[in-house]
Amino acid sequence: MGDFGLTFGWRTALLLxxxxxxxxxxxxxxxxxxNRTANRLLAAFLLVATGVVTPYTxxxxxxxxxxxxxTFAPFALPLFLAPLLYGYTYALIEGRLPARWRWHLAPGFAQLGYMAIAFLLPFxxxxxxxDVVDGPWVSxxxxxxxxxxxxxxSAAALRLLRRFRAGLADERSDDERYAARWLGRILAAMLVTTVFWAGWQGWHALSGxxxxxxxxxxxxxxxxxVLLGVEGWRHAGLRFRRGPVTVRFSDPEDARGSAAAxxxxxxIAADYAGRTREAGWWREPELSLPRLARYLGTNTGRLSRAINTGLGVNFSVFVNGLRAxxxxxxxxxRPSADLLDLAFExxxxxxxxxxxxxLARYGTAPSRYRQEARSRVSDHEFEHAAPNLRRADA
Known part of the structure; x- marks a missing residue:
């Protein structure tokens, strides 16, 4: 170990x-x-991220x-970070690996091979x-x-998330639960970090x-x-993958109608909405377009078209409007009832x-609506009490 000793400072403590x-x-x-595939890809990303900070730790x-x-110990392999993050996003949404997945990982394995060979060279x-090759050229x-x-x-993963969210509201009433906004924020943070990383690299190329x-x-x-690990663990058991939404007519009568007029x-939408309201199907927290179509005895294409065209809203707005x-x-x-209890109910x-x-349905927040409901109840009680008070005064 020579004249050098190890010191456990605050930087090492934080990174560790x-x-x-x-x-x-x-x-x-x-x-x-x-979500086995997605969760294992996220686990691999976290292992690589740990390796990336290890040389500095x-x-x-x-x-x-x-x-x-x-020197050259193959701890840090950052070329794996980007494809693993994209692969996790893709697998979370689609339930499978991206096409030609091995090629996505090829640069990372090339870096691993280079580091391993260089590490095994004589001292x-x-x-x-x-000093002569790696620093000026390879790194x-x-x-x-x-x-x-x-x-x-990161940009590709963000685009994938946006397309996924756009289809969610047409199929699920609990679309916000599956919107994975946490993942979008983390991907955005990764992009920002990358911009700073690029700035650092440029600065040090000039200044040392x-x-x-x-x-x-x-x-x-x-x-x-760590943030990705926390959120990934919180959502590890949530099945994000959507089933395909059928957009074709499924019975001869619908087919003839579509061709003729x-x-x-x-x-049709008013009929579906009335039956849905009366039966109380909207109370199901995980109500989806295919499930409601089964309840109504129709297909997803006809139901989706009726809601979108007949009511002018998507499936999520339709169902959550009934709930609101x-x-x-x-x-x-019951103006004194707890808002969250009512919402979940x-x-x-x-x-x-x-x-x-x-807010979308009534143009005001639930708490404000409750205050107004309480005021209406108080005014109503006062109107009923006023005649009695006048008789008592007389």
Whole structure:
């Protein structure tokens, strides 16, 4: 170990804390049976993220000064980060790996092979290679590949999420539960981090390398990894994959009608809405377009067309509007009732979806509506009490 000793400073402590958390989430996610493919890809991402911060975790403790032979140890393989993050998003939504998945991982395996070979070189050759070849030529190429990969894959994952959300509202009443907004925020954070990373790389290419200035960047990687682990674990058992929505007519009468004349969609929609309201199917928290179509004895294509064309809204707005109406009626009768209890009783899956649906339906927040309901009750009680008070005064 020579004249160098290890020091356990605050930088090492912070990075190590993040690494331990990422590893814990990786182990937990790898044991999940639901969304198995997605959860294992997320576990792999967390392992790679831990590896990316490891050289700085041990480096700030003086490990590379104490053991120079650790140079090129294949801890950090950041070329895996971008495809694994995209693969997790894709598998979460589609329930399977992206097409030609092995090719997505090829740059990461190339980096792993290069690092392993360089690590096994004789010590003097290794150190000369690091100074003459790796530093000036190879590392910059890898860094550019990491930056381009993170930008391209993060943007592709965000586009995939947007397309997924656009279809959710036409099929599910609890679409907000599956919108994965947490994943969108993390992907956006990864893009922002990448921009700062690119700025750092450009600055140090001009001004020189300062090891300690990269602490903030690796803290950001660790924080993103922990946040992704927390949210991924929270949603590990939620089945995100949608079934295909049938858009064709399924019976001869509908087919003849579609060829001869456009059906009276407002009348059909009014019939469907009335039957749905009367039967109380809207109370089911996980009510979906296929399930409601079965209840109504029709197909998803006809039901979706009736709601979209006849009512001018999507499936989620239609069902949550019925739920909001039920909450409003309950508040009129019981203005002191708890809002969240009423929301869950009427089928809402979350407070956010309840507030959004109620505001869209009535143009005011549920709490404000309840205050107005209480005022109406108080005014009504006063009107009934006023004649008695006048008689008592007389």
């Amino acid at each position: 804390t993040l690494s331990v958390q990422m590893l814990a989430f990786a182990v937990a996610l790898s044991t999940q049976d639901v 041990i480096g700030f403790a003086g490990a590379y000064d104490a053991w120079k032979g650790l 003097d050759t290794k150190m000369a290679w690091a 910059p190429v890898f860094s550019i590949g990491v930056l381009l990969g993170l930008v391209a894959y 390398f300062d090891y300690f200035e990269f602490f903030g960047l690796h803290m950001a990687v660790g924080v993103i990894g 456009e059906p009276d969609w407002p009348a 109406e039920a909450v409003a009626q309950a508040l009129t009768a 009427m089928g809402f899956a979350s407070k956010a979806s309840f507030n959004r649906a109620f």
